[in-house]
Amino acid sequence: MYKYILQSIHHINWFAVIALLLFLAVFVYGSWWAISRRRDFIEDMSRLPLEEDNHAG
Amino acid sequence: MTALEKFHYDNAIVRKFAFATLFWGLIGMLVGLLLALQLYIPALNFEIPWLTFGRLRPLHTNAVIFAFVGNGIFMGVYYSLQRLLKARMFSDLLSQVHFWGWQTIIVAAALTLPLGLTTSGEYAELIWPIDIAIALVWVVFGVNMFGTILQRREEHLYVAIWFYIATWVTVAMLHIVRSLALPTSLTHSYGLFAGVQEALVQWWYGHNAVAFFLTTPYLGLMYYFLPKAANRPVYSYRLSIIHFWALIFIYIWAGPHHLLYTSLPDWAQSLGMVFSLMLIAPSWGGMLNGLLTLRGAWDRVREDPILKFMVVAVTAYGMSTFEGPMMSIKSWNAVTHYSDWTIGHVHVGALGWNGMLTFGVAYWLLPRIFQTKLYSFRLANIHFWLGTLGIIFYAVPMYWSAIVQNIMWRSFTPDGFLVYPNFLETVTQILPMYGIRSFGGLLYISGVVAGLVNVWKTVGQGKLLANEEASAAPRMAHVTASTYWHRWIERRPMQMLGASFVLVAVGGLIEYAPLALIDSNIPVIESVRPYTALELQGRDIYVREGCLGCHSQMVRPMRFETERYGEYSKSGEFIYDRPFLWGSKRTGQDLAREGVGKLRKSDSWHLNHLYNPRNVYEQSIMPAYPWLVEDDLDTSTTLQKIRALMRLGTPYDEDYPEQANDDLAKQARTIADGLRSDGITQPDLEKKEIVAVIAYLQRLGKDITVRTAGR
Numbered sequence: 001m002y003k004y005i006l007q008s009i010h011h012i013n014w015f016a017v018i019a020l021l022l023f024l025a026v027f028v029y030g031s032w033w034a035i036s037r038r039r040d041f042i043e044d045m046s047r048l049p050l051e052e053d054n055h056a057g
Numbered sequence: 058m059t060a061l062e063k064f065h066y067d068n069a070i071v072r073k074f075a076f077a078t079l080f081w082g083l084i085g086m087l088v089g090l091l092l093a094l095q096l097y098i099p100a101l102n103f104e105i106p107w108l109t110f111g112r113l114r115p116l117h118t119n120a121v122i123f124a125f126v127g128n129g130i131f132m133g134v135y136y137s138l139q140r141l142l143k144a145r146m147f148s149d150l151l152s153q154v155h156f157w158g159w160q161t162i163i164v165a166a167a168l169t170l171p172l173g174l175t176t177s178g179e180y181a182e183l184i185w186p187i188d189i190a191i192a193l194v195w196v197v198f199g200v201n202m203f204g205t206i207l208q209r210r211e212e213h214l215y216v217a218i219w220f221y222i223a224t225w226v227t228v229a230m231l232h233i234v235r236s237l238a239l240p241t242s243l244t245h246s247y248g249l250f251a252g253v254q255e256a257l258v259q260w261w262y263g264h265n266a267v268a269f270f271l272t273t274p275y276l277g278l279m280y281y282f283l284p285k286a287a288n289r290p291v292y293s294y295r296l297s298i299i300h301f302w303a304l305i306f307i308y309i310w311a312g313p314h315h316l317l318y319t320s321l322p323d324w325a326q327s328l329g330m331v332f333s334l335m336l337i338a339p340s341w342g343g344m345l346n347g348l349l350t351l352r353g354a355w356d357r358v359r360e361d362p363i364l365k366f367m368v369v370a371v372t373a374y375g376m377s378t379f380e381g382p383m384m385s386i387k388s389w390n391a392v393t394h395y396s397d398w399t400i401g402h403v404h405v406g407a408l409g410w411n412g413m414l415t416f417g418v419a420y421w422l423l424p425r426i427f428q429t430k431l432y433s434f435r436l437a438n439i440h441f442w443l444g445t446l447g448i449i450f451y452a453v454p455m456y457w458s459a460i461v462q463n464i465m466w467r468s469f470t471p472d473g474f475l476v477y478p479n480f481l482e483t484v485t486q487i488l489p490m491y492g493i494r495s496f497g498g499l500l501y502i503s504g505v506v507a508g509l510v511n512v513w514k515t516v517g518q519g520k521l522l523a524n525e526e527a528s529a530a531p532r533m534a535h536v537t538a539s540t541y542w543h544r545w546i547e548r549r550p551m552q553m554l555g556a557s558f559v560l561v562a563v564g565g566l567i568e569y570a571p572l573a574l575i576d577s578n579i580p581v582i583e584s585v586r587p588y589t590a591l592e593l594q595g596r597d598i599y600v601r602e603g604c605l606g607c608h609s610q611m612v613r614p615m616r617f618e619t620e621r622y623g624e625y626s627k628s629g630e631f632i633y634d635r636p637f638l639w640g641s642k643r644t645g646q647d648l649a650r651e652g653v654g655k656l657r658k659s660d661s662w663h664l665n666h667l668y669n670p671r672n673v674y675e676q677s678i679m680p681a682y683p684w685l686v687e688d689d690l691d692t693s694t695t696l697q698k699i700r701a702l703m704r705l706g707t708p709y710d711e712d713y714p715e716q717a718n719d720d721l722a723k724q725a726r727t728i729a730d731g732l733r734s735d736g737i738t739q740p741d742l743e744k745k746e747i748v749a750v751i752a753y754l755q756r757l758g759k760d761i762t763v764r765t766a767g768r
Binding site for chain 1: 137140141211213215216217280281284285288289290291293294295296298299302303306307310324327328331332335560563564567568571
């Protein structure tokens with residue numbers, strides 16, 4: 001079945017467009033999520049490696 | 058208030074991987090230094106098969122990538138994962154199986170590659186039984202890692218762990234797909250993909266081996282160890298999230314930039330180029346996040362050699378991830394591809410980013426698990442400066458060499474002829490740069506030796522804390538119902554695994570599917586025929602000797618190439634090529650048209666040249682292959698090879714497998730008779746390997762010539 005869908009090279013540019021749209025969707029959502037998080041959550045996460053190795057706090 | 062649980066971190070496994078990292082790093086780099094010397098002192102090939110450049114080059118790349126960096130990844134992951142999750146590794150047994158399994162694979166690679174047992178796929182050279190072992194050990198690592206994540210005491214997964222998860226799932230996918238093959242014996246196989254399709258799969262794999270083995274796990278290490286060493290949080294956790302998702306999505310598409318101006322369809326090349334350019338943003342997001350973590354602490358960089366290592370590592374990452382996209386622009390790629398620029402580029406990444414970060418991490422964690430201080434900061438500083446100068450003395454001559462050689466390749470006389478028609482003229486000009494490069498390598502290795510002494514003394518003055526006591530509150534078992542999309546992923550490793558897999562798989566599928574399913578991507582050339590049995594055996598010897606490391610088989614559609622080599626290469630020429638042999642570096646000339654036109658030489662010329670290239674060109678740097686003239690060709694494998702190729706779709710006649718060795722002997726006799734008439738007196742010539750290699754070399758380019766004549 002797929003051979004019939006992809007039997008011509010003429011509309012191959014849609015693959016690039018789909019790729020870019022997919023990237024934009026991921027990028028925009030990821031950016032929105034990261035920017036909209038609470039400051040204290042972000043600060044807690046960024047300090048995780050600095051916690052004493054033998055104490056969870 | 059919740060009671061704290063007591064548990065122990067496993068430092069013994071970290072020590073093991075740390076020692077393995079340093080040991081294999083030294084071995085891999087010493088092999089690299091020998092290779093660098095062989096390139097201008099061919100006598101250092103010693104005319105010993107397992108010491109020749111072609112066989113040792115994949116040993117060097119595999120040792121540095123999978124032994125040095127691989128063990129470095131595991132050293133850092135086993136240390137940081139336990140502490141970020143506040144849990145001991147899931148299974149001590151799996152940790153041991155992982156460690157010894159990985160070292161066994163490295164030893165197997167170190168034995169098989171010099172023996173010429175190779176598939177020839179760059180960074181995927183290992184034979185199929187070792188490929189299976191790699192997959193199994195990788196699964197062991199995955200089970201151990203995900204088991205640890207599932208039994209963690211810390212609710213949230215720090216961004217470093219996201220990088221580890223993406224690394225695991227993507228490397229598993231890449232390795233399995235690239236290794237798909239049909240065995241013909243215990244040590245030989247033919248890949249499922251052929252020609253252009255294999256080229257795309259190879260560089261989808263090869264580029265992402267760089268991305269997901271040399272980059273993403275090291276970014277994870279950077280996000281853990283750089284804040285630890287600087288004692289300050291990462292500059293922007295938000296940026297780390299954005300650049301993580303953008304990086305893993307974009308990277309997977311960029312592979313075709315290794316195939317610009319080749320026979321890969323133009324749309325795939327353009328797609329690879331665009332995504333490669335886009336890569337600058339997430340890559341520099343990570344680089345800036347690393348460097349800005351040191352804001353307000355730059356005074357400490359002056360004093361602390363560990364931070365110095367890390368700063369140079371992150372800077373080298375920034376340099377190579379700017380350079381990579383620039384090299385993906387077609388007009389610049391036309392200069393850099395097949396030249397020493399690529400060698401300089403990869404070494405800025407390997408020596409700078411991976412090497413310096415590995416040593417920074419090792420210097421940071423070894424004194425801690427051995428409960429002591431670093432033996433000598435002075436020695437660490439010496440290591441740092443030798444390493445940094447070594448990178449400069451390595452990379453600059455390579456860029457210089459690439460530009461000089463490109464100018465010579467492209468020079469035309471006013472009458473339109475090549476100024477330097479003999480490829481060797483363009484090689485002898487750059488030999489001084491090869492000398493400076495090996496000096497750079499020597500400097501870098503001297504630094505590593507200083508580092509090893511420092512580690513030896515540090516370990517000697519301390520005592521391993523094999524089981525480090527720790528305590529933490531147990532993790533809350535529930536997650537609130539009001540979780541949002543990203544927390545749904547961020548707190549749950551299996552969802553994170555699934556999301557990462559979807560993102561990396563979609564890129565590969567969209568790139569590969571049209572190439573496999575649209576026939577017009579690879580137009581049929583009627584005159585292209587499968588290799589004869591003798592040519593096939595000769596081709597496999599060509600693969601065994603690693604000729605691919607120095608000779609491409611891809612004429613790009615540029616005047617200075619077609620003038621030198623002949624008609625440019627077409628995708629339909631390669632449909633029976635398993636493996637494809639386009640290559641990525643020209644230390645010697647392209648061989649795609651070696652059997653036709655003005656490049657064609659006599660059979661006796663090839664014999665003399667392969668026996669000792671200095672017999673033909675006094676200044677040649679090519680290794681000698683006297684054993685090809687002395688060793689008998691193994692024809693016992695012919696039947697299995699032909700049958701395997703037929704199963705993969707090569708259209709031999711039904712009865713050809715049974716006739717193959719008769720056909721082989723007949724063609725060999727014809728070539729041997731010709732050699733005797735040229736005065737070659739070697740007895741039993743028709744039984745020697747050299748005859749098969751000559752048959753293969755004389756075949757190169759013939760199919761296209763037949764087609765042209767037919768017109």
